[in-house]
Amino acid sequence: MIIQQITVLGATGSIGVSTLDVVARHPERYRVFALTGNTKVSVLAEQCRKHQPKYAVVMDVETAEQLRGLLATFQSSAEVLVGTDALCAVSSDSQVDIVMAAIVGAAGLMPTLAAVNANKKVLLANKESLVMAGHLFMEALKASSSVLLPIDSEHNAIFQCLPQKTQDLSAVGVSKLLLSASGGPFRGWTVNQMRDVTPAQACAHPNWMMGSKISVDSATLMNKGLELIEACWLFDMHADQIEIVVHPQSIVHSLVQYIDGSVIAQLGNPDMRTPIAHALAWPERIDSGVKSLDLFDVSRLEFERPNIVDFPCLELACEAARVGLDAPAILNASNEIAVQAFLDERIGFTQIADVVKESMSSAIFSEPRSLLAVQESDTKARSLAAAYVLRIES
Numbered sequence: 001m002i003i004q005q006i007t008v009l010g011a012t013g014s015i016g017v018s019t020l021d022v023v024a025r026h027p028e029r030y031r032v033f034a035l036t037g038n039t040k041v042s043v044l045a046e047q048c049r050k051h052q053p054k055y056a057v058v059m060d061v062e063t064a065e066q067l068r069g070l071l072a073t074f075q076s077s078a079e080v081l082v083g084t085d086a087l088c089a090v091s092s093d094s095q096v097d098i099v100m101a102a103i104v105g106a107a108g109l110m111p112t113l114a115a116v117n118a119n120k121k122v123l124l125a126n127k128e129s130l131v132m133a134g135h136l137f138m139e140a141l142k143a144s145s146s147v148l149l150p151i152d153s154e155h156n157a158i159f160q161c162l163p164q165k166t167q168d169l170s171a172v173g174v175s176k177l178l179l180s181a182s183g184g185p186f187r188g189w190t191v192n193q194m195r196d197v198t199p200a201q202a203c204a205h206p207n208w209m210m211g212s213k214i215s216v217d218s219a220t221l222m223n224k225g226l227e228l229i230e231a232c233w234l235f236d237m238h239a240d241q242i243e244i245v246v247h248p249q250s251i252v253h254s255l256v257q258y259i260d261g262s263v264i265a266q267l268g269n270p271d272m273r274t275p276i277a278h279a280l281a282w283p284e285r286i287d288s289g290v291k292s293l294d295l296f297d298v299s300r301l302e303f304e305r306p307n308i309v310d311f312p313c314l315e316l317a318c319e320a321a322r323v324g325l326d327a328p329a330i331l332n333a334s335n336e337i338a339v340q341a342f343l344d345e346r347i348g349f350t351q352i353a354d355v356v357k358e359s360m361s362s363a364i365f366s367e368p369r370s371l372l373a374v375q376e377s378d379t380k381a382r383s384l385a386a387a388y389v390l391r392i393e394s
């Protein structure tokens with residue numbers, strides 16, 4: 001078996017750690033080429049000791065010095081590189097076969113695109129890069145021989161429910177995509193009940209262990225909105241061909257409805273190692289370390305409609321999907337600012353939606369024809385959102 005070299009962008013995060021867990025189960029298939037992190041230096045150093053990558057990348061010089069110090073005592077010969085150019089270099093290196101794109105937020109865009117442009121097999125967890133620059137991203141993908149595989153559990157489920165090698169879903173009889181949503185920790189709550197919730201409460205997801213940003217997005221349902229936009233790009237569907245289904249058990253990861261009345265679903269225990277292993281080995285299957293689903297144990301599967309009145313972020317994202325242009329980039333940037341302000345306890349939970357709404361309503365949308373234009377929309381939305389956060393605080 002030919003060993004494949006993998007770069008894990010965002011190795012120190014939740015998806016990164018799960019990826020390395022799956023990779024370590026298959027030393028005959030995969031070798032780690034590069035690992036990247038941002039703040040968790042000791043986690044990254046420990047990962048370098050275990051996986052012996054050629055490179056380790058961090059984002060600033062001081063962290064790099066710290067990492068070099070730790071690696072010297074860890075018997076790791078990893079070369080430490082710094083910054084976004086280094087992320088792009090380890091994503092596009094000719095020795096690399098697979099890139100796991102698991103940096104959170106807009107910071108993931110450039111290295112993920114670098115991997116696409118270098119024709120890698122790209123495992124996409126960083127949904128924000130598709131939300132921000134979907135059109136340019138998909139154009140780059142079409143112009144390359146890169147293979148893009150979704151890691152987001154819902155999109156990975158949809159991918160598994162479709163015939164292989166499908167370009168045009170209507171040609172194979174798909175009528176609708178049904179996107180599962182757990183409903184998050186505040187399912188069934190009203191806006192008033194959610195006003196004083198703390199970051200710790202918002203991050204305590206009932207079914208999934210995730211990074212803090214996506215945990216807050218799951219609690220506001222913004223995550224489902226971002227996923228709707230992600231699904232539009234990945235599967236070339238309109239927003240109105242995608243329905244969100246709240247399913248509190250997180251066992252049915254998503255479904256595809258066909259014109260003959262069939263609905264095909266993918267089920268499994270809520271553990272990201274399943275979609276990660278699926279995408280890593282695709283079109284083969286490998287052991288992920290996840291326990292098989294015991295339907296008798298689960299016993300009950302429930303489905304309900306989302307509550308868009310008490311969770312306005314979902315509607316804001318649907319609106320951005322309908323508007324198109326740079327609306328999703330503006331939505332994403334202002335949401336990142338608002339979520340960080342909430343995590344820093346500068347604004348309340350329900351004010352996340354206020355910040356995003358304010359940014360969206362004061363924006364004049366335009367077609368982002370280049371990455372530079374996307375970055376301009378992103379920067380402008382961030383400063384508008386930051387100014388609104390300051391106004392809320394005063």
Ligand code: NDP
Pocket residue numbers: 009010011012013014015016036037038039040041059101102103104105107125126127128151152153208209210211212213214272
């Ligand atoms: P985490 O917050 O756990 O991890 C994020 C990773 O990105 C860490 O390695 C972090 O480094 C790194 N990072 C953060 N900021 C920067 C930056 N500015 N530049 C470079 N690297 C940075 O997030 P998750 O693993 O939960 O999520 C990662 C992505 O996957 C997100 O886009 C999320 O939406 C998506 N996703 C996650 C799922 C999950 O179950 N966790 C499910 C589906 C999608 P450090 O920790 O060292 O600071």
Ligand code: MG
Pocket residue numbers: 152153154227
């Ligand atoms: Mg998801």
